[in-house]
Amino acid sequence: MSSQPTPSSSSSRAQQVLTSSPPATELSPFELKDLLIKAASSDTHRLMLNAGRGNPNFLATQPRHAFLRLGEFALRESERSYSYLDSGFGGLPKETGLVDRFEVFASGHDHDEGVAFLRAAISYVDDQLGIDAESFLAEAVTAFLGCQYPVPPRMLPNAERIVARYLRQQMTGDRPTGDFAVFATEGGTAAMTYLFESLFANELLHPGDKIAIGTPIFSPYLEIPTLPGYDLEVVDIRMDQDHQWQYPQDELDKLLDPAVKVFCLVNPSNPPSTKLSDASLRTIAELIQSRRPDLIVITDDVYGTFADDFTSLFALAPRNTVLVYSFSKFFGATGWRLGTIALHEDNTIDAALAAQPDEIRDRLRTRYSSLTEDASTLGFIDRLVADSRAVALNHTAGLSLPQQLQMTLFALHALTDRLGRYQTAAKSLIRHREATLYASAGMPVYDAPEDVDYYTLVDLQRLAGQLYGQDFAAWFEKKDLGRDFLFRLARETGVVLLPGNGFEVVDASARVSLANLTEAEYVSIGRFTRTVLDEYHADYIAG
Structure with missing residues (x-):
């Protein structure tokens, strides 16, 4: 940069x-x-009017009301553990009977917006996702208190299932694309940083390699590849303004060069703010699947929730595509730093890692030796988590639990808003x-x-x-x-x-x-x- x-x-x-x-x-x-x-x-x-930055001046209030009410309940639960002490002591809340105690708490706030939201959320996760209500509430209470390390460090189990359900709804239109894992990050910017760092750390990218960038695009995608140490050769895949900012076929054909290792795009685009049409998505997906099955695609779809009938390339070329999504714009949460990386369980990156020569696999075995005796069992998304904390600090990796909770409540806000x-x-x-x-x-x-x-x-x-x-x-x-x-x-x-x-x-x-x-x-x-x-x-x- x-x-x-x-x-x-x-x-x-x-x-x-x-x-x-x-x-x-x-x-x-x-x-x-x-x-x-x-x-x-x-x-x-x-008066200075700054229309140059995309920080929204609107935000979602219901999940914030829920966060505060849940916090009040969480503190009461914590205080139950050491109520005989008079020094402001709290303890770890007890899971047994937690839902019943929440109902007692909620009965005192019958007309409260945050409590009504939490009741709907508990009902939704139980009925739609098969998540035990007590397990969900216990995870949420502990997350608000921030009294535990993130375990697993990639993402809390129930939070990951809920956020994955949200991403499936908003990014794939509920298409059956197979299971995928989610890594909660400190905003979309951290997601971008981790992806480039880990691709280099795992020797999937090397200085001098070619990387395709769909332009116009958010400027850091142009600046990161040319940083000293990365020194990537950028191949410009340019949209056509005269055809509604779609990619012409002759531009997409540049992806057929086997030297192009990664294709980065923002969809909907920034700054044209236009989504890829269904026809364009099918063309790209067919090109990848039939002629470039080894190509790694990174799609940044932060603006997808503002589009009508949005579909991500993550849905049409699931094996090749890494999804980056941030909650910042749609929920008015830039200050919360809430981003995600999603990767399907069956993906081309893990296949590329498995196909690396013994010399590289030996180096990576050494790199990840503090985590596992056999690095070949470690998928790329979990390597991302480890690399985000220089591997040695993997045990303390992960997005803070209060952030994960607010992200989960944002996701539930969309999932339970049946009329949109x-x-x-x-x-x-x-x-x-x-x-x-x-x-x-x-x-x-x-x-x-x-x-x-x-x-x-x-x-x-x-x-x-x-x-x-x-x-x-x-x-x-x-x-x-x-x-x-x-x-x-x-x-x-x-x-x-x-x-x-x-x-x-x-x-x-x-x-x-x-x-x-x-x-x-x-x-x-x-x-x-x-x-x-x-x-x-x-x-x-x-x-």
Whole structure:
């Protein structure tokens, strides 16, 4: 990844931004974002509107109410163990009779939203998943208290079953894809980090290997492979903007190169915010299954829950695909750091490990010798857990138990919402914001069936042509005004947007998050965007 600027260089570049020209093009979009914020904040009497980051300003309240009520019950249960002491002592809650005692507790909160949710959750896991109510409640109580190490370190048993059920519902449409394991991680960013580290540690990737990246894409996927020590050769698999941001066949054919070891994609895409169509998914899955059965696929599907009728490649090419999913966006939980890695029990990575030559298998046997005498019995997902803690600290690995509990409650929130009311409201909110933004700028909204609308990508060159004709659009492109537009918008109006080219978008464009501001603020952004473009047009007319 791009290194962070030193205070002195950052100050120098920020001063340059505030006065005249934009910074060098090699800045990552997130470095550029910091400089845009400084430019937008230069007028202390004006509100700065940051639509560059995708942190939602909405969140799911019911599972949080449940977390707090469960915590209250858990503390009461803990205090029962040492009630004769008067020094704030608690102990490990006793499982026997736990459900009956919860019902006594719940009867005192008959109209409480959190208690009602917990009752529904207990009923659901018993009826739908066959999880004993007492076992579920005991795990949840202990998780809230955080009084035990995570055991197993990959994920608590009931939590894993519940989260797997949620992922199956949201990512596969309940297709029969076979069993899969889940590793709970500190957000999707940790999932990405662990996957790359473990692929190298297990000698499935080596410096100089080829890795395919589906672009446009979240910029760290572009930056991680080129880090010193990784030094991977990136093969660009580019979506076609003129065909609803799908992958053309000639781009997918690049995957037929046997030297390409891994294919990384984000679906729905970031920043175009478009899901892969059913036809595209079938094409990719057929290519993998028939011609590249050895290819490892990493699909990051964090925005899938905002799409209509979403299906992940994890469902259509299950043997080859690793699923990365984060609870951050859909549930408004970026601060909780809740992510997952899911891998089917029958998978191509374990097959590749088994087929490694004896020399490599001997090295890996030594690497994992503190865990098992025979590393060949250790699946890749459990190697991920061990590698996340430098192997030697595997016994203290795992996401903290309170985090696992909140993740479980988020999953249960979706599983028990039979009418999908929360999901419908979240989709409606961001899509209405998009319509407001474009209407305020005097621009038409072109909604395609695969659009998800968590972000919108404003193509400045096309917009210039639509508003003022192709001669102006050609002038805009010749002047290379895309980045200047972002800094002018920031300096003059206080609006911060991110450049599309930082995510490997070819045309001059700006990414607008539709998740993190108010309706009125999207009105302002639309108007401000039109104002700056009008000023460019005036410059063009003036010659």
